[in-house]
Amino acid sequence: MTEPERIAAVSALEALKGAAAAAQARLTAAAVVDRETLGEDSRSVRADIALARKCSPTLADQHVGVAKALVKEMPETMAALTSGELSERRAGILVRETACLSAEHRAEVDKQLAPTMTSLGDKALAGAARRAGAALDAESLAERNRRAVASRRMSVRPAVDGMAWLSILGPMKDVIGAHVALTAEEKRRHIIDPTLSPQAWAAAAAEADSRGKGAWLADRALELLSGRAKDQPQPVEVNLVMTDKVLLPAAFGGQAPADDVAVIPGWGPISGEAARAHIADLLNHRTAAKDASTGGDDAGAARDDGAFVWLRRLFTDPSGRDLVALDSTRRRFHGGLRKFLQLRDPTCRVPWCDAPAIEADHVHPVHDGGTTTGANAGGLCKRHNQIKEEVGWYFTVRSTGLDGTRPHGIRIQTPTGRVHDSTAPPILGEGWSSPERIPDEWMDDVHLQDLPLPEDPWGGWIPDPPDDWFYLHAELVA
Known part of the structure; x- marks a missing residue:
């Protein structure tokens, strides 16, 4: 194919995607409306749609909402989508920006934007829909803003390289106010008393915080939210899943394994080095807290008496990929x-x-x-x-x-x-290679004490184990 032919094919396929999205919308709306017409709960068919579209139930709900709006209330947008002149994403923008309007006003906005909807960019299209809606029903737009305030929330999501995002959705004035307060404090950290002598000024400058602005703001925000200093371990349970070789490389010849990785279930992998450093910080902080408490110091460190590291050994099948099972006589999982x-x-x-x-x-x-x-x-x-x-x-x-x-x-x-x-996913996540198998380690009845640990790892101080500490008895295939 020549380059013009390739570009023409890409354009034709893009139009085909729009037509396919329109067909999906009609079928989706029909399936849900049929259930609702019969007075039945549509949760089941929505879940089936999620599986059919290979997406989450939440995203499927969005697809259903867009489909019903396009089919029942927005004929111009639906026609542009069917012809391939409008993408599914941009049709969704029009549906989203008119969601607060009545069916009549939404249809009017749809009609007004018909001549230009296929030529505007995403931001311009969203702005045009908002302005047209506000001209028809300003109170609906105000009510939408009030509902948005009620939906304020905080969320956490994993990021790459052992990091995570902490997000706050709130009223603009409050979020901007918090940001201004943090940035103002960040600027003050660089101010040094001008009355100091040159030698004292130089010493103070040398000891000044060298963190970048972004790093300082992130550290300070987390300190304010948690009430704890940047390097102070958090007294919460965080499951770190790793092999014994990753946890204790010294017990296996002193060399970290090739797959030196740990996993926080539900979040993702972090490096074995970072996991060992986190555990070491907890142990060191626990020792300091115990020493402070023993010495009569009831300062902040002593309040962290509960900060401790527990090892719970779980055994996998011989491939190292999957956890083996536990049995219980109860009806509930405890x-x-x-x-x-x-x-x-x-x-x-x-x-x-x-x-x-x-x-x-x-x-x-x-x-x-x-x-x-x-x-x-x-x-x-x-x-x-x-x-x-x-x-x-x-x-x-x-x-x-x-x-x-x-x-x-x-x-x-x-x-x-x-x-x-x-x-079930591999215990250390998809993409993790199976560890080297050591046949002598596989036995019919293995106990927690078999885990090779450094001699006296807690300095002679070993408290009672938690209530859910358990031995795992498993028949493993040799």
Whole structure:
């Protein structure tokens, strides 16, 4: 193909994407409206749509909302999408910016923007829709702003390289006010008393904070939010999953393994070096706190008496990929079994749902003979745990993960007969290579004390273990 032919093909495929999105919107709206017309809950069909579109339920809800608006209230936008002159993303912008309007006013905005919607950029299109809507119903726009204030929230999401984002959505005046206060404090850190002697001034300048502006602002914001200094460990439980070789390279010849990585379940990997440094900081801080308390110093360090590192040894199958299971006689998942499931299933087991697995449920129901075991358990988000009980949904255990050949697997059948398989992720995350196997380490009955630790790692001070400390008895395939 010549270059003009390639560009023409790209353009034609882009138009085809718009036409396909329009067809999806019509089918999606019809499926949901049919349920609603019958007076039925549409949660089940929305969940089926999420699986069909390979997306999360939250994103599927957005697709449903856009589809219903396009089909029922925005014929001009729908026509432009069908012809391929408008992309699905930009059609979504028009739907979003007119969401606060009545059906009549939304249709009027749709009609007004029809001549220009295919030629405006994303920001210009959003602005035009907002202005047209405000001209028709300014009170609706004001009410939208009031509702936005009620939706203020804070969220956390993982970033690359062992970092994470902490975001606050709030009223603009409050967020800007907080930012101005922080930046003003950051500027003051560079001010040195001009009355100092040249020698004293030089010494003060040498000791001045050398952090960059962004790093200082981030550190200070976290200090203010947590009430703790930058290098002071946080007294909260953070699960760090790693192999014994990553935790204690000195016990295995002093050389860190090639896959020197640890994982925070539900968040992602960090380097083994960073994990060991974090644990060392906690241990050092705990020792300082104990010394301060023993010496009668009741200052800040002594208040961290609970900051301590507990090692909970979990065993995998011989491949090193998957956690083996625990058994329980209870109907609910508690204690060690619950911890086990939180590590094995950090996010919802329904495909393409990245929501945290905050609920553990029996794959094969207890009332139908299901047992409370790791093999018969699946971590689900609250929404999918409810959908699981809807008519037409069937969850079955495809593989127990105990035979050393395959990880734990669940098969999900939807009311429309579609089948989706879910496989438990590797304990250290996708992309992690299996460790070198040491046959002598695999035994039928292994205890926590078998973990090789440095001699007297806590300086002779070992407190009582937590309530959920447990031994793991597992039959491992040699």
